[in-house]
Amino acid sequence: MPAKTMETRPLTVPATSKVDFGVELHHVDVEHLNDDTFATIRDLLYKNHVVVLKDQTGLSPEAQYELTRRFDPAAVTYGHGKTLDAKRSVLHPDLKTIPHQPQVQVIGNGFYEEYEGLENITLKHPHHKTFHKTKIPDEDDLNATRFYRWHIDAALYALNPPKVTSLVAVNVPAGRRQTLRYDDGTGDELEVPLGTTAFVSGQTMYNLLSEKDKEFVRNAKVEYAPHPYIWMSPARSRPDGLGMESDNLELPESELPPIDKADIKVLPMCWKNPLTGNLALQIHPSAVKAIHRPDGTVMTGLKEVRELIHRLQRPGIAPELVYAHDWTEGDCVLFNNQGVIHTVVGAFAAEEKRLFKQCNMASSEGVMGPDGKLY
């Protein structure tokens, strides 16, 4: 039977959605990807930010790695390097590394006797109660959920943010839905499939700003905390998952691993799309430590810094702007990690088993600022 022709289809979104990004791609043979097909996928990714490759059941970790690496052939190490090993990191419980393909991590929920060389692993879907300051009452827990932590996949210390992340759904529990609550006083809610991954466009987030704010974010930079995921570990998140509460709980530098000042990341607030030239507001809100204003002064008061970032980002996560992917087994989602922010969502029962593979590589070069320079 001849191979079917590659075909794009629009994503399925609710009638009220204003999501203007994302595309489905059917009939791609990822295990035998030629240069022309990859060029098409890359073009789609930088124009649509989220590309859902359908029917990739059985995709090997090697092929997933090769596909992801092609976006940045000189990249080799996993996006977080070896920092996942740090027991105090907030990322530590969530990811298990595939021994024969260390750029690929297994995530999910439930016990698996064996998977790709990992034995007797217990996966735990991150639940907001382990990271947020407040939580949904226990009696509502399986019906309601929150955005866990809006983020860019990036170490934000020593390593450059990955260009692209791939997520492959191996096991997806069947079809329950949940109500996602923002719990930030707005009353905002969103109907989501259980265990959705939620995405918003950094480009839309930028476009929603006033002209004055646009000028500010084009010229300001964000300084990230050294070893941010350890630094933030005792602190707690806002209920909308978009940054942290300020209760002075962050670890002092004396309790962090050694810090090399040269490894601290000061990145532009806006990152430029390499294909379209469009700007995206790309800030990892929970890892931010200071703002370098356009006039060269530095805002260091954490509460003030976080309030400002939240004011800039919050309009961009309004319910109608969120793409909540409804996972089907075999989906391979590629996303432009330098053009969207995303979050885990969902509250699973212990028996609801889920297994995903995630892959990204620390970029071989810095992110592109509005001035076209790499940072």
Ligand SMILES: [Fe+2]
């Ligand atoms: Fe992520």
